[in-house]
Amino acid sequence: MENLEFARILREIAELLEIKNENPFKVRAYYRAAQVIEGLSESINTIAERGELRKIPGVGESIAEKIEELLKTGRLKYLEELKKEVPEGLLSLLEIQDIGPKTALLLYKELGINSMEKLEKALAEHRLRDLPGMGEKTEENIRRGIELLKETGTRMLLGTALPVAEEIISELKKNSPVEKIEATGSLRRFRETVGDIDILVVSKNSEKVMDVFTGLAMVREVLAKGPTRSSVLTTYGIQVDLRVVKPDQFGAALHYFTGSKNHNIAIRELGVKKGLKINEYGIFRGKKKIGGEEEIDVFKSVGLPYIPPELRENRGEIEAAKEGRLPVLVECADIKGDLHIHSKYSDGENTIEEIVRKAKQMGYEYVGIVDHSRSMRFAGGLSISDLKKKINEIRRLNEKIKDITILAGAEVDIKVDGSLDYPDEILKELDIVIAAIHSGFKMDQEKMTERIIKGIENEYVHILAHPTGRLIGKRDPYRVDVERLIMAAAKRGIMLEINAYPERLDLPDIYCRRAKDEGIIMVISTDAHHLDQMRFMKFGVGVARRGWLEKKNILNTFSLKELFKKLKRI
DNA sequence: GCCGTTTTCGGCCCGACTGTTTTCAGTCG
Numbered sequence: 001m002e003n004l005e006f007a008r009i010l011r012e013i014a015e016l017l018e019i020k021n022e023n024p025f026k027v028r029a030y031y032r033a034a035q036v037i038e039g040l041s042e043s044i045n046t047i048a049e050r051g052e053l054r055k056i057p058g059v060g061e062s063i064a065e066k067i068e069e070l071l072k073t074g075r076l077k078y079l080e081e082l083k084k085e086v087p088e089g090l091l092s093l094l095e096i097q098d099i100g101p102k103t104a105l106l107l108y109k110e111l112g113i114n115s116m117e118k119l120e121k122a123l124a125e126h127r128l129r130d131l132p133g134m135g136e137k138t139e140e141n142i143r144r145g146i147e148l149l150k151e152t153g154t155r156m157l158l159g160t161a162l163p164v165a166e167e168i169i170s171e172l173k174k175n176s177p178v179e180k181i182e183a184t185g186s187l188r189r190f191r192e193t194v195g196d197i198d199i200l201v202v203s204k205n206s207e208k209v210m211d212v213f214t215g216l217a218m219v220r221e222v223l224a225k226g227p228t229r230s231s232v233l234t235t236y237g238i239q240v241d242l243r244v245v246k247p248d249q250f251g252a253a254l255h256y257f258t259g260s261k262n263h264n265i266a267i268r269e270l271g272v273k274k275g276l277k278i279n280e281y282g283i284f285r286g287k288k289k290i291g292g293e294e295e296i297d298v299f300k301s302v303g304l305p306y307i308p309p310e311l312r313e314n315r316g317e318i319e320a321a322k323e324g325r326l327p328v329l330v331e332c333a334d335i336k337g338d339l340h341i342h343s344k345y346s347d348g349e350n351t352i353e354e355i356v357r358k359a360k361q362m363g364y365e366y367v368g369i370v371d372h373s374r375s376m377r378f379a380g381g382l383s384i385s386d387l388k389k390k391i392n393e394i395r396r397l398n399e400k401i402k403d404i405t406i407l408a409g410a411e412v413d414i415k416v417d418g419s420l421d422y423p424d425e426i427l428k429e430l431d432i433v434i435a436a437i438h439s440g441f442k443m444d445q446e447k448m449t450e451r452i453i454k455g456i457e458n459e460y461v462h463i464l465a466h467p468t469g470r471l472i473g474k475r476d477p478y479r480v481d482v483e484r485l486i487m488a489a490a491k492r493g494i495m496l497e498i499n500a501y502p503e504r505l506d507l508p509d510i511y512c513r514r515a516k517d518e519g520i521i522m523v524i525s526t527d528a529h530h531l532d533q534m535r536f537m538k539f540g541v542g543v544a545r546r547g548w549l550e551k552k553n554i555l556n557t558f559s560l561k562e563l564f565k566k567l568k569r570i
Numbered sequence: 571g572c573c574g575t576t577t578t579c580g581g582c583c584c585g586a587c588t589g590t591t592t593t594c595a596g597t598c599g
Contacts (some may be wrong), residue, residue: 023571024582025571025572025581025582026572027571027572028571028572028582029571029572029582031573032571032572033571033572057571057572057573058571058572058573060572061571061573062572063571063572064571097597097598098588098596098597098598099594099597100596100597100598101597102595102596102597103596103597115586132590133589133590133591133595134589134590135589135590137588137590138588138589139588140589141588141589160579173592185599191586198599228586228589229586241599256584256599257599258599261599264584264599265583265584267583268583268584269582269583271583272583273575273576277583277584278583278584279583279584279585280585281585282585299573343581542571563583
């Protein structure tokens with residue numbers, strides 16, 4: 001069982017307890033444990049084997065025992081009992097805006113509603129408005145909540161949301177009186193998916209800002225409009241919230257709305273211990289405001305250095321900050337090249353020269369032209385003779401071109417039996433060899449793990465591309481034991497890719513952190529098939545930052561000389 | 571249910587908004 005599965009179960013327990021009207025702190029304890037486990041880079045199984053479950057923050061005697069039961073039997077009596085008490089289907093109602101545990105229970109008790117269908121039927125018959133504490137407006141809000149859920153139900157890729165946010169910010173800067181403007185929320189933390197876009201503004205004329213915002217061409221529907229907060233649904237199907245605050249509140253609000261929620265709670269708890277109250281308006285000692293204009297004020301007030309947004313997940317960043325061991329995160333400006341780009345030779349859109357020109361424009365010192373190997377027919381995989389032709393073209397270009405160095409590479413398939421799709425004789429001619437899986441996804445975990453490990457044991461392989469193979473929201477990762485994979489890569493000195501393609505973002509952040517702990521060097525690559533996609537680099541850098549990676553952990557921050565040293569054959 | 575540089579028991583983050591209410595409960599971020 002995977003960490004995510006444990007987290008899901010604990011979260012389900014929390015939700016069930018919430019519906020049962022249990023002690024809210026108990027509920028919170030389960031939520032917290034779920035959140036912590038989700039963010040662990042090490043597998044729960046390994047931790048349990050060491051007998052250290054109780055050392056996980058938020059996991060005490062009771063939750064540890066439940067995890068042990070799950071590990072041992074694959075079942076959990078406690079959860080099964082809870083499920084008996086709370087009717088199935090009630091949990092799904094919690095996804096609807098404005099329906100929380102209390103309302104869900106009320107709906108069930110009074111009207112026997114335990115599914116979305118029954119709720120919609122009851123709404124149509126106006127049976128909700130007669131319930132205690134409810135009226136016509138509540139009914140309408142719930143109806144709207146269901147619609148909204150259907151429209152924007154799933155989270156959106158960061159790669160989709162970020163350009164929308166950037167467009168809004170640029171429009172508001174151009175056409176309305178904003179003094180400061182910044183995207184907040186999970187977008188600012190560079191989470192791989194975001195639920196909505198939150199934007200924070202300082203302005204002397206908030207009404208004007210709101211008018212421009214709600215009047216943007218991309219706005220399909222205005223969900224709410226007020227002087228301090230407005231909310232719209234865009235034609236992209238994503239909700240955008242805009243908040244206007246006073247200049248002296250901006251820092252506190254920025255911190256507050258950036259989250260994560262759990263990070264904020266932890267920070268405020270530190271504040272309480274120091275006799276401070278921290279909220280979105282500022283930092284207060286008693287009634288006296290002692291800060292809040294700059295974001296750093298919040299951290300300073302609790303005796304911490306600035307913590308970058310990407311780390312704010314309450315995954316140990318506060319402890320690290322206290323002890324002065326926050327990483328100095330890698331930045332986009334540190335990136336000196338992109339080592340995984342497809343050219344026209346296989347399934348890319350552009351010639352090598354076009355890619356090189358673009359890479360120069362981006363200020364890169366080197367670029368890796370990496371195409372598919374021969375068995376990838378549908379993706380234009382290169383035959384050995386075509387690959388030789390490509391290598392020759394790159395050698396010729398390198399003599400001609402100044403300021404940038406082109407690396408000849410291949411993304412060579414690891415076949416089902418773990419062997420590589422090109423023979424060693426040709427692999428050793430290449431500057432960079434990236435191994436990858438593109439077929440035979442449906443193997444069991446043991447076989448898949450063995451297959452990949454065998455693949456990267458080839459002495460000519462430098463890097464493993466998109467190590468888990470997941471496509472966010474579309475395809476699950478291969479069934480692979482990532483822990484074992486990381487250990488094998490560490491042992492062999494294989495580097496792991498952070499594929500910056502918005503749908504991949506693979507290796508995911510929590511594993512990056514684990515890989516770093518094992519001393520693995522990572523490579524951030526766009527896997528671009530088109531010049532435009534070379535801009536994806538920032539998403540990969542975001543993953544790296546969320547994985548606590550520093551410049552020294554990333555191959556493509558190295559100088560050309562260091563790069564070649566690292567790629568040299570053993 | 572968890573946790574301890576105020577505590578092994580008694581705390582546990584903070585405020586806005588909404589709709590339904592005469593003082594607040596529920597939900598959300």
